[in-house]
Amino acid sequence: MIIPVVLCGGSGTRLWPLSRKSFPKQFVPLIGNKSLLQLTLERVSLFSKTVICVASDEHRFLVAEAMQASKVQGTVLLEPVARNTAAAMAIAALAAKPEDLLLVCPSDHHIPDAAAFAQVVRQGVAAAKEGAIATFGVTPTFPSTAYGYIRRGSARADGAFNVDGFTEKPAQDKAEALLLSGSAFWNAGIFLCSAKTLLKALGQHAPDILQACQQAMDNATQDGSFVRPQPQAFDACRSESIDYAVMEHHANVAILPFGCAWSDVGSWAAVADLTPAGAQGNRIYGQGFALHSNNTFVHAPHRPVVVLGTQDLLVIDTPDALLVAASSHVEQVKQVVARLDTDNILQSVQHRKVARPWGAYDSVDVGERHQVKRITVRPGAKLSLQMHHHRAEHWIVVKGTALVTKGQEEILLTENQSTYIPLGVKHRLENPGKTDLELIEVQSGSYLGEDDIVRYEDTYGRSSGRG
Numbered sequence: 001m002i003i004p005v006v007l008c009g010g011s012g013t014r015l016w017p018l019s020r021k022s023f024p025k026q027f028v029p030l031i032g033n034k035s036l037l038q039l040t041l042e043r044v045s046l047f048s049k050t051v052i053c054v055a056s057d058e059h060r061f062l063v064a065e066a067m068q069a070s071k072v073q074g075t076v077l078l079e080p081v082a083r084n085t086a087a088a089m090a091i092a093a094l095a096a097k098p099e100d101l102l103l104v105c106p107s108d109h110h111i112p113d114a115a116a117f118a119q120v121v122r123q124g125v126a127a128a129k130e131g132a133i134a135t136f137g138v139t140p141t142f143p144s145t146a147y148g149y150i151r152r153g154s155a156r157a158d159g160a161f162n163v164d165g166f167t168e169k170p171a172q173d174k175a176e177a178l179l180l181s182g183s184a185f186w187n188a189g190i191f192l193c194s195a196k197t198l199l200k201a202l203g204q205h206a207p208d209i210l211q212a213c214q215q216a217m218d219n220a221t222q223d224g225s226f227v228r229p230q231p232q233a234f235d236a237c238r239s240e241s242i243d244y245a246v247m248e249h250h251a252n253v254a255i256l257p258f259g260c261a262w263s264d265v266g267s268w269a270a271v272a273d274l275t276p277a278g279a280q281g282n283r284i285y286g287q288g289f290a291l292h293s294n295n296t297f298v299h300a301p302h303r304p305v306v307v308l309g310t311q312d313l314l315v316i317d318t319p320d321a322l323l324v325a326a327s328s329h330v331e332q333v334k335q336v337v338a339r340l341d342t343d344n345i346l347q348s349v350q351h352r353k354v355a356r357p358w359g360a361y362d363s364v365d366v367g368e369r370h371q372v373k374r375i376t377v378r379p380g381a382k383l384s385l386q387m388h389h390h391r392a393e394h395w396i397v398v399k400g401t402a403l404v405t406k407g408q409e410e411i412l413l414t415e416n417q418s419t420y421i422p423l424g425v426k427h428r429l430e431n432p433g434k435t436d437l438e439l440i441e442v443q444s445g446s447y448l449g450e451d452d453i454v455r456y457e458d459t460y461g462r463s464s465g466r467g
Contacts, residue, residue: 002100003048003050004045004051004103005051005052005054005089006051007054007106008059009054009082010024011082012028017321018030018299020347020348023351027066027355037063038066039110040108041072043114044072045072047121052076054076054092056078057080064225073225075225077229078228080228081235083234083238084239086206087213087234092104094199094214100194101125101128102191102198103121104191106264109265110262112260121192124160126158127159127256129194132158132193133191133192133197133254134191134255135188135191135254136188136255136257136258137187138185138186139186143178144186145171150184151183152184160255166247168243185258188258189243205246206238213229267331268297268314268330271297282296282298283297284298285298289306291308292308292309294311295312296310296312296314296315298317300315312327313326358381358382359377359436360376361373361374361376370442372442373443375438376436377429377439378437382431384455385455385456386456388423388452388454389423390423390445390452391423391452392445393427393441394419395419395420395440395441396440397414397415397437398415398438399415399436400414400438402414403429404428405430406426407425
């Protein structure tokens, strides 16, 4: 039985400002109003409707929402800290049955032809059942210096090929030589092997990582579909990729070439390529307009953005941050995020609109002693029973129905009705209806931080603190 394992980690800095630490690219609706994670889950559901996802605790409800949208179920392993792919794959293997074949996939890759992908994965089953770690190499279409390469060796009896070696992000001349060789493939980071094969390989090449993960999983706690490895043990684990920790040292590795379209959507240039180009090479997403311009990409989903007389430019517009970059500098966006983070610019890590397990809020306006939010609560969802020490709140319903707890009182509000929550009063907001509840919240007080929350009851297992 093939069990998909989807690795949902990543900070999303290369696609800033659309992707940010609190809402990385795998959760952003980039293609057909679906996120890359949802598309990945739909693709792997061809093998099984039961999956294992590995994600950070911060993103657990985003993963759960994507699983629900993709009509899959399973276990979400919540990493207390990021420890790279070797540790993520180790805890997934420890959570599976020894004989399960694990199909390990990144959550942020785009593979348009799901049927072709499924076909090549099934070609790797024989090698995986015989104890190999099967990997899938993408046929390169240009000499990329941003991807790692896998060199194909001799043919195997199981229909795959032996691996002749790995090359990590080569220089331009080396990338050109690899492309011309015809036997080198981009390393997509997709693997198929049994859980016991993976654990044995980790024990052979990275026993310290396996030991730390074993201890963390032996003392894990579970909350519904969420499994939390023991934090201290997992924190002590060495951070290393599966390629460096295992693959480059392991003897029994098989490769299967994959010749269809693939993208790791790893830069704005890759995102631009997903949009068809016009006559002048311009690519426009949303409300963009290009006049007397060439080879310019405009991402403008929220408002009109006009470029005039530009060339080889990328313009990425979001409600609270704008990126204008020369196409030749697209790989340096991470440096921009690092600089903003050093200067404590909130937009480096967080969007104006913030996802919550019950819905989302959008900070429309912020002043010295006031803040205005547009709050969306999904049908049947409710916020925690809470209280604030430093702020009062006014709620105005603009869509749907709100059930409001205020002290000992319960109030039902519909469109155009409002209520006032005084400072220090216990309160809760709930959506009893079948459509989204939307309301405007006006906060006023001496301190408006998200950590001014005292929770008394919470459906989602959160304690006092942020959101």
